[in-house]
Amino acid sequence: MIAVYLALGVILAVIVDAQDSGPNGVGYPHNYTGIPSGDYSPEWQNYFQVIQPFPNVTWTLGRNWAGNIDVQRPGHPNNTLFFWAFEKTNGSLTAAAGENSDAPWGIWLNGGPGSSSLIGLLFENGPIHIGPDYSAYANNYSWNTLADYVWIDQPVGTGFSTVDEGAWVADEDQMGVDFFGFLENLVKVFPSLATRPLYITGESYCGTYIPYITKTYFGLQNPPVKLAKIAIGDGTIGSEEVFEMVPTVTTIETYPQLIGYDPEVYQYFKEQEHLCGYDLNFTYPQNGHFPTLNFTRGIVDGSYSSARKGNRLNGQSVLTTIADRYAASESKQLAKRDREMRRELWKAEKRDLSGRPNGTIDPWYGCYIHFELLDYAVNFSYPWSAGKDFDFYDIPDALSPEAPQDASIFLNDKTTRAAIHAPTSKDWVESINYNFTGGEDGNDPSEPMAFLTDLATNATDRHVSVVIFSGNDDSLVAHRGSEVVIQNTTFGGIQGFTRKPSTPWYDDAGSFAGIVHQERNWTYVLFQGAGHLVSAAQPAAAYTFLREFVLGSNQTGLVDSTSGSIVGGEVATLAGDYLPGGLEIFYGSGTTQSTYVAPSATIAAWEKFIQTADPITTAAGSGSSKKNAAGRAGFGIGSLMASFVVTITLLRCS
Ligand SMILES: *[C@@H]1O[C@H](CO)[C@@H](O)[C@H](O)[C@H]1NC(C)=O
Ligand SMILES: *[C@@H]1O[C@H](CO)[C@@H](O)[C@H](O)[C@H]1NC(C)=O
Ligand SMILES: *[C@@H]1O[C@H](CO)[C@@H](O)[C@H](O)[C@H]1NC(C)=O
Ligand SMILES: *[C@@H]1O[C@H](CO)[C@@H](O)[C@H](O)[C@H]1NC(C)=O
Numbered sequence: 001m002i003a004v005y006l007a008l009g010v011i012l013a014v015i016v017d018a019q020d021s022g023p024n025g026v027g028y029p030h031n032y033t034g035i036p037s038g039d040y041s042p043e044w045q046n047y048f049q050v051i052q053p054f055p056n057v058t059w060t061l062g063r064n065w066a067g068n069i070d071v072q073r074p075g076h077p078n079n080t081l082f083f084w085a086f087e088k089t090n091g092s093l094t095a096a097a098g099e100n101s102d103a104p105w106g107i108w109l110n111g112g113p114g115s116s117s118l119i120g121l122l123f124e125n126g127p128i129h130i131g132p133d134y135s136a137y138a139n140n141y142s143w144n145t146l147a148d149y150v151w152i153d154q155p156v157g158t159g160f161s162t163v164d165e166g167a168w169v170a171d172e173d174q175m176g177v178d179f180f181g182f183l184e185n186l187v188k189v190f191p192s193l194a195t196r197p198l199y200i201t202g203e204s205y206c207g208t209y210i211p212y213i214t215k216t217y218f219g220l221q222n223p224p225v226k227l228a229k230i231a232i233g234d235g236t237i238g239s240e241e242v243f244e245m246v247p248t249v250t251t252i253e254t255y256p257q258l259i260g261y262d263p264e265v266y267q268y269f270k271e272q273e274h275l276c277g278y279d280l281n282f283t284y285p286q287n288g289h290f291p292t293l294n295f296t297r298g299i300v301d302g303s304y305s306s307a308r309k310g311n312r313l314n315g316q317s318v319l320t321t322i323a324d325r326y327a328a329s330e331s332k333q334l335a336k337r338d339r340e341m342r343r344e345l346w347k348a349e350k351r352d353l354s355g356r357p358n359g360t361i362d363p364w365y366g367c368y369i370h371f372e373l374l375d376y377a378v379n380f381s382y383p384w385s386a387g388k389d390f391d392f393y394d395i396p397d398a399l400s401p402e403a404p405q406d407a408s409i410f411l412n413d414k415t416t417r418a419a420i421h422a423p424t425s426k427d428w429v430e431s432i433n434y435n436f437t438g439g440e441d442g443n444d445p446s447e448p449m450a451f452l453t454d455l456a457t458n459a460t461d462r463h464v465s466v467v468i469f470s471g472n473d474d475s476l477v478a479h480r481g482s483e484v485v486i487q488n489t490t491f492g493g494i495q496g497f498t499r500k501p502s503t504p505w506y507d508d509a510g511s512f513a514g515i516v517h518q519e520r521n522w523t524y525v526l527f528q529g530a531g532h533l534v535s536a537a538q539p540a541a542a543y544t545f546l547r548e549f550v551l552g553s554n555q556t557g558l559v560d561s562t563s564g565s566i567v568g569g570e571v572a573t574l575a576g577d578y579l580p581g582g583l584e585i586f587y588g589s590g591t592t593q594s595t596y597v598a599p600s601a602t603i604a605a606w607e608k609f610i611q612t613a614d615p616i617t618t619a620a621g622s623g624s625s626k627k628n629a630a631g632r633a634g635f636g637i638g639s640l641m642a643s644f645v646v647t648i649t650l651l652r653c654s
């Protein structure tokens with residue numbers, strides 16, 4: 001079990017402990033008292049309704065339903081998905097067939113592969129949240145207050161979903177078939193869902209799941225649901241080169257703290273980026289397709305990764321290899337001699353990167369430039385160098401250790417389990433190392449998204465809209481990768497966006513929340529001050545986002561195809577390749593934390609340098625004050641800062 005990856009912040013200790021053994025998801029659903037016999041029907045609403053109180057939930061929850069539902073895999077009645085549904089208003093989810101046909105409903109999925117979507121429910125966008133002291137508290141920004149919402153553990157075997165030994169999904173196509181087998185049964189229980197507009201939302205490895213689910217949908221003669229929109233956050237949509245390597249330099253520009261604001265180190269990374277072919281240039285409209293990117297292996301890859309085959313990367317291997325590599329370097333199990341050897345090699349190959357650009361790809365790291373950046377920060381850049389820890393899901397977090405973020409006590413509690421009709425044959429874990437039966441070593445054998453333009457064409461024809469969103473502080477699946485996918489995909493008959501995203505959007509309190517851009521039913525949203533788990537870091541902004549840009553059709557950022565004007569305007573200081581991050585880096589431990597800000601002269605020297613190296617503004621004049629005004633406005637406000645500190649605490653994992 002080395003697979004925590006995309007759903008949660010990295011948890012070194014857990015990864016190390018869990019490496020050799022761990023749950024594989026096998027189990028079967030529990031038949032609780034009163035289970036109806038026969039096929040799924042509205043009669044099952046009574047069975048699934050969550051009536052008994054749970055530990056620590058002292059406030060009144062709206063009506064909700066939970067349990068396992070068969071995915072209809074022939075020969076495997078134990079293959080089920082676990083769902084937990086919360087209705088928006090009393091009676092909205094239990095409406096009869098054909099009723100409420102305009103009322104949207106939503107699905108939330110976490111990634112992994114192998115992560116439970118209850119992570120999303122309990123730490124991101126659901127009505128119950130679990131704190132760092134394991135207590136439960138109400139989330140005022142729960143997504144079910146905007147639409148009936150269903151959190152689903154999938155594929156089979158994930159979270160409280162059950163699977164027979166050896167009957168995990170083979171690949172993403174089977175994942176899609178299972179998912180619709182489940183949905184067909186779900187709408188028998190809640191018949192109004194069959195005809196109401198469905199919004200499928202998720203994050204991380206959902207950048208793979210959701211496009212395949214959508215592809216399956218387009219292939220069905222009589223789909224059981226009516227898909228309206230998909231929304232993917234910090235998603236693994238493109239290849240690993242695209243989502244992880246390409247963004248490395250913009251990540252440095254966003255948080256120059258990572259390289260101690262050192263221009264020489266910056267030049268070094270710029271050169272490596274160029275030599276690896278990762279310096280993709282966006283044009284609006286996009287001029288031709290990007291080339292297929294390649295990955296040059298270095299020594300560090302050879303020694304520490306077995307998951308990487310050939311010169312291609314895939315979405316799953318990255319997660320495994322980064323986690324692995326960190327685990328390996330920390331692991332007590334690694335022979336002392338090996339650790340010393342690694343240390344010596346590393347010293348010989350790489351100390352200070354300044355003065356190093358010399359026209360060749362670094363032999364130690366090869367094109368693994370994202371890892372090279374993390375390694376650099378942990379060894380040379382304060383405060384990461386002090387804690388020797390790096391949360392690649394949330395750059396400004398250098399806390400070591402992080403505060404606990406653990407739902408297993410709550411979910412595995414006997415009372416909770418019985419209340420939500422969860423299986424008793426297996427315990428809930430947040431992530432398993434998903435064992436795809438069709439791939440080598442359990443890896444996902446599915447192609448990188450070669451079919452995206454086909455999917456986009458189908459989506460345009462079938463009026464399914466697409467939302468791609470990102471947290472600006474995520475370094476692993478960073479926004480520039482998502483932008484590469486958008487610029488390289490044809491939708492609504494044209495490739496990519498024709499104008500550069502640079503329209504601000506605001507949360508309900510009127511604070512700057514990030515950038516939004518919309519063309520031909522594709523919407524791109526960047527969140528300021530959020531890492532990989534966007535709604536955990538920015539619950540209020542994520543709530544506005546869901547209401548306006550996912551469920552709603554707010555036109556901010558929309559390019560008017562006739563006049564060419566943009567709703568909400570364009571702001572030159574937002575038109576750079578990156579949105580500056582905060583100045584503060586959090587360090588210490590999850591319970592005693594401080595913030596570090598570099599000396600102002602260091603910051604000023606960097607701003608002067610970067611203004612020439614990669615100007616953020618196309619307008620004349622000094623960029624730095626404009627940057628502060630536009631890009632960092634939110635951070636200057638005391639109350640926002642305070643809520644940011646609290647959120648950081650909640651984000652930490654055990
Ligand atoms: C649960 O009930 C179903 C029929 O309703 C039956 O097929 C299955 O074997 C039962 N499972 C267990 C574990 O008792
Ligand atoms: C499903 O689970 C039940 C209960 O453990 C078990 O008896 C049965 O063999 C399982 N079915 C398959 C096909 O493995
Ligand atoms: C919710 O609606 C049901 C009928 O659909 C009714 O029995 C129940 O009293 C209502 N509950 C609340 C809290 O309004
Ligand atoms: C596009 O839709 C067709 C059916 O019209 C389907 O056969 C095909 O698999 C779909 N492809 C994708 C990538 O959605």
Ligand SMILES: *[C@@H]1O[C@H](CO)[C@@H](O)[C@H](O)[C@H]1NC(C)=O
Binds near residue numbers: 278
């Ligand atoms: C992007 O533009 C720069 C500057 O013109 C150029 O050096 C580089 O080769 C371009 N990148 C690619 C992948 O074409």
Ligand SMILES: *[C@@H]1O[C@H](CO)[C@@H](O)[C@H](O)[C@H]1NC(C)=O
Binds near residue numbers: 289
């Ligand atoms: C861009 O699209 C082309 C054509 O579909 C594809 O061959 C290429 O791999 C894509 N490049 C990237 C970087 O995604």
Ligand SMILES: *[C@@H]1O[C@H](CO)[C@@H](O)[C@H](O)[C@H]1NC(C)=O
Binds near residue numbers: 291292
């Ligand atoms: C990647 O490798 C392929 C096959 O060797 C080659 O055709 C392609 O040009 C390379 N792409 C880049 C960006 O160098």
Ligand SMILES: *[C@@H]1O[C@H](CO)[C@@H](O)[C@H](O)[C@H]1NC(C)=O
Binds near residue numbers: 359360362363
């Ligand atoms: C560039 O630096 C690397 C690492 O020190 C070294 O292996 C390589 O030979 C150098 N290349 C040139 C052309 O100097």
Ligand SMILES: *[C@@H]1O[C@H](CO)[C@@H](O)[C@H](O)[C@H]1NC(C)=O
Binds near residue numbers: 135409
């Ligand atoms: C309930 O909350 C307390 C902290 O207030 C915690 O210690 C305990 O583990 C929680 N119980 C469950 C079952 O989640």
Ligand SMILES: *[C@@H]1O[C@H](CO)[C@@H](O)[C@H](O)[C@H]1NC(C)=O
Binds near residue numbers: 435
């Ligand atoms: C993964 O599945 C294969 C069979 O498909 C099985 O041999 C192997 O033991 C499984 N691994 C785990 C960790 O369950």
Ligand SMILES: *[C@@H]1O[C@H](CO)[C@@H](O)[C@H](O)[C@H]1NC(C)=O
Binds near residue numbers: 504505507544548554
């Ligand atoms: C659209 O969303 C923005 C969020 O930035 C909000 O300020 C604005 O009021 C919304 N417009 C409408 C028409 O609701």
Ligand SMILES: *[C@@H]1O[C@H](CO)[C@@H](O)[C@H](O)[C@H]1NC(C)=O
Binds near residue numbers: 520
């Ligand atoms: C966007 O979607 C709406 C609703 O399905 C549809 O009416 C409209 O034609 C679409 N616009 C474009 C440019 O495809």
